[in-house]
Amino acid sequence: MKSExxxxxxxxxxxxxxxxxxxxxxxxxxxxxxxxxxRFPFVNKEDELLGILKDALNxxxxxxxxLVNAELAExxxxxxxxxxxxxxxxxxxxxxxxxxxxxxxPIEEPGIVHRxxxxxxxxxxxxxxxxxxxxxxxxxxxxxxxVVLLGVSRTSKTPLSMYLANKGYKVSNLPLIPEVxxxxxxxxxxxxxxxxxxxxxxxxxxxxxxxxxxxxLNHASKYTDLEKIYGELEYAKQVFAxxxxxxxxxxxxxxxxxxxxxxxxxxxxx
Amino acid sequence: MKSExxxxxxxxxxxxxxxxxxxxxxxxxxxxxxxxxxRFPFVNKEDELLGILKDALNxxxxxxxxLVNAELAExxxxxxxxxxxxxxxxxxxxxxxxxxxxxxxPIEEPGIVHRxxxxxxxxxxxxxxxxxxxxxxxxxxxxxxxVVLLGVSRTSKTPLSMYLANKGYKVSNLPLIPEVxxxxxxxxxxxxxxxxxxxxxxxxxxxxxxxxxxxxLNHASKYTDLEKIYGELEYAKQVFAxxxxxxxxxxxxxxxxxxxxxxxxxxxxx
Numbered sequence: 001m002k003s004e005x006x007x008x009x010x011x012x013x014x015x016x017x018x019x020x021x022x023x024x025x026x027x028x029x030x031x032x033x034x035x036x037x038x039r040f041p042f043v044n045k046e047d048e049l050l051g052i053l054k055d056a057l058n059x060x061x062x063x064x065x066x067l068v069n070a071e072l073a074e075x076x077x078x079x080x081x082x083x084x085x086x087x088x089x090x091x092x093x094x095x096x097x098x099x100x101x102x103x104x105x106p107i108e109e110p111g112i113v114h115r116x117x118x119x120x121x122x123x124x125x126x127x128x129x130x131x132x133x134x135x136x137x138x139x140x141x142x143x144x145x146x147v148v149l150l151g152v153s154r155t156s157k158t159p160l161s162m163y164l165a166n167k168g169y170k171v172s173n174l175p176l177i178p179e180v181x182x183x184x185x186x187x188x189x190x191x192x193x194x195x196x197x198x199x200x201x202x203x204x205x206x207x208x209x210x211x212x213x214x215x216x217l218n219h220a221s222k223y224t225d226l227e228k229i230y231g232e233l234e235y236a237k238q239v240f241a242x243x244x245x246x247x248x249x250x251x252x253x254x255x256x257x258x259x260x261x262x263x264x265x266x267x268x269x270x
Numbered sequence: 271m272k273s274e275x276x277x278x279x280x281x282x283x284x285x286x287x288x289x290x291x292x293x294x295x296x297x298x299x300x301x302x303x304x305x306x307x308x309r310f311p312f313v314n315k316e317d318e319l320l321g322i323l324k325d326a327l328n329x330x331x332x333x334x335x336x337l338v339n340a341e342l343a344e345x346x347x348x349x350x351x352x353x354x355x356x357x358x359x360x361x362x363x364x365x366x367x368x369x370x371x372x373x374x375x376p377i378e379e380p381g382i383v384h385r386x387x388x389x390x391x392x393x394x395x396x397x398x399x400x401x402x403x404x405x406x407x408x409x410x411x412x413x414x415x416x417v418v419l420l421g422v423s424r425t426s427k428t429p430l431s432m433y434l435a436n437k438g439y440k441v442s443n444l445p446l447i448p449e450v451x452x453x454x455x456x457x458x459x460x461x462x463x464x465x466x467x468x469x470x471x472x473x474x475x476x477x478x479x480x481x482x483x484x485x486x487l488n489h490a491s492k493y494t495d496l497e498k499i500y501g502e503l504e505y506a507k508q509v510f511a512x513x514x515x516x517x518x519x520x521x522x523x524x525x526x527x528x529x530x531x532x533x534x535x536x537x538x539x540x
Contacts, residue, residue, distance in 0.1 A: 003372055003374075014530055016290065016294075017287075017294045020287045025361060025368075028361075028365070031374070062364075062368070062371075066294065086371070088363055088367065090360070091295060094332075098275065101275070102275070104301070106298030123429075124525065131404050134401050158401055159397045163436075254390065256284055
């Protein structure tokens, strides 16, 4: 059985930063179990905070805090020093560096929750855009897109589109199918915005096979046939050349990694 | 003009945790400009790291690191102590707490990039599911969903679906339109999985107006008419009652906040 580590994340907002750190840390300990960790968002009263810290002590938990309120953060720090609670403050060391340099203090307003600003609404609009123009549903979206993703089936166009949309990019995507002519509108798209996704044929076959499994279909299909896949990828290569597409090989890459490569490419265009 | 703070984020993986922290910190300083910050992912050689740290020193940058490699992290720490570089290590203090408690060391494998595990593929499948069953496109998705979102137009069904999908939930959503009968399949859905989204009529009118603006349409429309909106919301209320839906008021809530409330509700069902 795995040893258990209990982590409490405490925030006066949602605590997304702590959760992200916890996730990054937990993968470094495959033989420790972090599953009984607890999330405490919207903590904004001292007595509530002290109650959570006492529970943490009883649970022998590690506490990660992203409290922006200086008084609450100090309460937690004092409590931990007094009781020996394992306590990690993510924000204040950063605040201290900025104060040392500029003399400036944080505004201490809980973060994400009320940040319904222009950037936020752009992101929401980008997500709706990506859903609307997924899978070549409407080629008119190509002209308004920041990036148009092309690729054969199962090269991660949809999840990549959603991931980039979540960063505010307007993304459309088009599946490449040798039997289906390309929409004429594609020729009007700025070629720099066109990105081709490719993948090693063996991986593609494996991914398609497990896709059919999950759909409860059998494998005796052209869809997973290697020769057919070679043909599709060859066709994709021609399309990429024709449109001068920037090509990314997604083999063994996570969506996050591919998304980073797309962003990096787009930033270097500017 | 805003004072400028330059932040370098260094990681042997993608550096998503540092970026998230940087974003949480930067909103606390509305009059500081963090825009000239740099992201250095996939750093895995000492000379490369030292080059970046020297640049950081020249740029008077603050450096945030999520290096999992102990040698690289030590190199950075030593360099900073020697030169006075402002340096913040996010992972090692956490590693130290775990070592103090369990004696265990991290496996030091760069994180996210190669974590193409079951959880990851579930998330990808959930994103594809949410796109496929967005906007009531196919009511058959309701039966396979972890959660079915109902709401009138502009109650953030689509972005919320994508956000929850990114956390691995299978989500479908259905727009409530008084003139359109509900799909019969909805009656077969486990009522506990049905969540109704509502919003204050004034906010809804404002959101719809800016929506029409962004589409270049004028406002003399039933769509933004308050009386019409009251009628729609009244109808939604009846549907929520009929299906025993758990109702969330999204007025002034960010998608992240609503998503947290949905997750919290689903977890308490278990």
